[in-house]
Amino acid sequence: MMKKNHLVPELFLRMLNRVCSRKRLIILCPIVIISSLILAGSFGCSSNHNQALRDWMNDNGKIKVLSTTRQINDLVSEIGGPRIDSWTLIQGALDPHSYEMVKGDGEKIDRADIIFYNGLGLEHGASLSASIVSSNRAFSMGEWIQIYHPDQLLYIGQAIDPHIWMDISLWRQASIGILDRLIQFDPDGAEEYRERANVLWARMDRVHEEIRELLLGIASERRYFVTSHDAFQYFTRAYLKEGNEQNWADRFAAPEGLAPDGQLSPVDIQRILDFLQLHRVSVLFAESNVSRDSLSKIAISAREWGFQVKICDEPLYADAMDCRLHYLEMMSHNARTIAKNLEMQ
Ligand SMILES: [Zn+2]
Structure with missing residues (x-):
């Protein structure tokens, strides 16, 4: 549901x-x-945030589960169902890369029976990272992938790309870790958790295939895109790569690195301009929680070079989500927005 x-x-x-x-x-x-x-x-x-938080903090016989991001929480709450009470720490448009703990977060971490976080360096704000790493109740989705599917991880330079949720099939693998952890904590609920996980995985498989079909339906020469920061590598490999294509990574470019920081050098601008020109790309995709300044600078520079580039009105969701959307709806939204705009170029 x-x-x-x-x-x-x-x-x-x-x-x-x-x-x-x-x-x-x-x-x-x-x-x-x-x-x-x-x-x-x-x-x-x-607007019942405070009441919902009070309810989560209160004893009600359920297992209290805290997830750092909505992308994790949406899977946790579906697998856990009525046996658990779930809460997301980093909400709204806040950036998980740089999130630092605020008043009340320590209590949430202390209250949680289980904590799920992305890991792979995503939550690198010093206070949050220290609290999570020191907790023996914390489980990293990324470490699960590192142990069981290390060949699936992508790197940018020496750094592991933490945006593993952007490929539904990889996120599904990581969610086996959620099931495993819930069963360890609450063996009586094992059968229920497994049933719920199977329903979720069937839906994840379906949406994954729908997105692949939609995006691979775009002509190969139009399947190139630019977003605000390097959050779409896994997405590109999962949904834009054709067969055994070796150069699939060339289909995606972003002016800002693995963590958006608003820093843009002339070299970054030139790299994106070259990409736009080489692949005849005329649309830039902004991300919901990243400033459009970098993309605006690129669009202005592109016009100075004599080619028209626009920024897509509809944002993509990567690190932050629209609170009205489920994780799978967010992925479908991204795919539809990209497909529509690349086809219109
Ligand atoms: Zn990111």
Whole structure:
């Protein structure tokens, strides 16, 4: 069952905390509160975040599971079903690469019976990474892949690319680790967890194939794309690679590296301009939680070179998700958006 997320974007709650904690700005609080509610409404998410969190923190006989990202939590909550109570630590548009713990996060980590995180360097904010690594209740999806499917991991330079959820078939492999961990913690629920996992995996297989079919239906010479940061390598290998194509990685380029940082050198701009020109790409895909500044600079430079490049109005979701979408819906949205725009070029 598709679960509708019930969360106010935490970005605004964090902003609210910050502003209201300064006495001299207290006059701004009502404005920020109203803005937050309007923006929360515009995201289509309900505003019972605090109550939902209180419920999660309270004893109710269920296993308390904390996941760092929604992409993990959506699988955890489906496999765990009614035996568990799940919560996502990094919510809304916040960047998991740089997320640092805020007030209340320590309590959530202490409260959790099991913690699932991506690993492979994704959650590299010092405070979060230290808390997770030191916990014997934490399980890394990425380490599961490192142990059982190391050949499936991709690198950029010396660094492992942590964006493994961008290939549904690989994320499905990682979710076997979720099942394994839940059964270890709660053996009485083993049969129920396995049944639920099988239903989820059937759906993941179906959506994976649908996306492959959709994107491989685009003519090979149009199957090249640019996004904000290096989050789409696994996606490219899974959905744009044709057969045993050796140079599949050349189908994707991004101005910013594995963690978006807004730093763009003239070399980065030139690299993307060359890519656009070589493959006759005229659309750039922005990601929902990454500033469009880098892409705008590239579009301006491209026009100076005499070719028209536009930034797609609809964002792609990679590190952050629209709270109205389930992980699989997010993947389908990305595929449809890419397919539609590449075909229109
Ligand atoms: Zn990323």
